Amino acid sequence: MNNVNKGLGLTVLLGLSAALTGCGGSDELNEQLNHDAEMSFVNSLDYMADFHVKKRSISSGYSGLFDSGSVVSADVPAKEVGKTYSYSYKAINNMINLGVKDSNSGEKQERMNTTLKDGANLWVIAWESDGERTLSVVGKKQQNQADVFNVRLFANGSYDVMIDGNKVTTTEKGQVTSYYAVSSCTDGLQVAGNAIDLCNGDFGQSYLLIVDGNGKRVMAAE
Secondary structure (H helix, E strand, O other): OHHHHHHHHHHHHHHHHHHHHHHHHHHHHHHHOEEEEEEEEEEOOOOOEEEEEEEOOOOOOOOOOOOHHHEEEEEEOOOEEEEEEEEEEEOOOOEEEEEEEEOOOOOOEEEEEEEOOOOEEEEEEEEEEOOEEEEEEEEOOOOOOOOOEEEEEEEOOOOEEEEOOEEEEEOOEOOEOOOEEEOOOOOOEEEOOEEOOOOOOOOOOEEEEEEEOOEEEEEEEO
């Protein structure tokens, strides 16, 4: 009888050990899972630029960010949208460095870091305000609406936004607005008193507009 009890006890202990090992293994497995994110690069600067992406670690900081091997969208013309880059990473390595530099001289460099979520679809925007260059990350977002241009704005300062002559909002520096429906592509939308030409777009579609005190710099289809 004692031998039977000992046998049952050993079985229970082995079962508990396997369960605990399984839990630990599951955590390790989750950390090794492949995640994905997509990034589209917007150059609203006045010169051609290269965009860089590199995995970030606490120990290395920004080391190697501007190496040639980290370029993901090269020679993006001023006031244009560059390539969309698909980035795969282990779940445990979800921090990345982002950089932009002058394609010709390589001297004008700006950088930032961010944390990714699986399935993220992002705009990486290079912009300037009062002579200072900055990178910002904005999540892509569609809100299509029939028969209008549906737009949201990313601005480098505070500007009044008018639709059909009515003020709808004032932008905030480095922030993106809500969506606004615009029915006329020529003069339906004004920023800081400047008419924003939307006629290169299509009715029913969504757009991100990068704007400054002189009006539109980049129009990007969401």
